[in-house]
Amino acid sequence: MQLFPCPFCGPRDETEFHFGGEAGKVRPEPAAEVDAARWSRYLHVNANPRGATREIWVHATCGEFFLMERDTVTHAVIGSQSLRGEQR
Ligand SMILES: [Zn+2]
Numbered sequence: 001m002q003l004f005p006c007p008f009c010g011p012r013d014e015t016e017f018h019f020g021g022e023a024g025k026v027r028p029e030p031a032a033e034v035d036a037a038r039w040s041r042y043l044h045v046n047a048n049p050r051g052a053t054r055e056i057w058v059h060a061t062c063g064e065f066f067l068m069e070r071d072t073v074t075h076a077v078i079g080s081q082s083l084r085g086e087q088r
Contacts, residue, residue: 002075006059007066007082020056022046023067052078 003011028034028042047053053072057080058065069078 002077004057004059004068004077005080006062006064007080008062008064009059012059012061016059016061018058018060020058020065023054023056048072056083 002014004014004017005011006017025042028038034042049072051071051073052069054067054069056065057068064082066080066082068080070076071078
């Protein structure tokens with residue numbers, strides 16, 4: 001079991017969270033002009049870095065989306081931040 005820090009609820013069991021995606025991806029626009037290949041790359045291709053990474057997660061208990069920085073090698077959580085600008 002690992003504890004993830006929800007910026008709103010504090011440390012909670014990892015089973016209460018869902019991965020939302022890689023942070024910093026820019027949605028291709030205008031949507032009506034985006035072809036299927038480009039849309040597919042946007043949805044499914046990630047940088048998947050080794051080491052520190054920034055991801056969007058959602059805490060299912062409170063329903064809030066937030067930014068979490070974690071290390072993909074050690075699984076250590078470096079920090080989390082509300083998408084509203086508050087930091088923990
Ligand atoms: Zn929460």
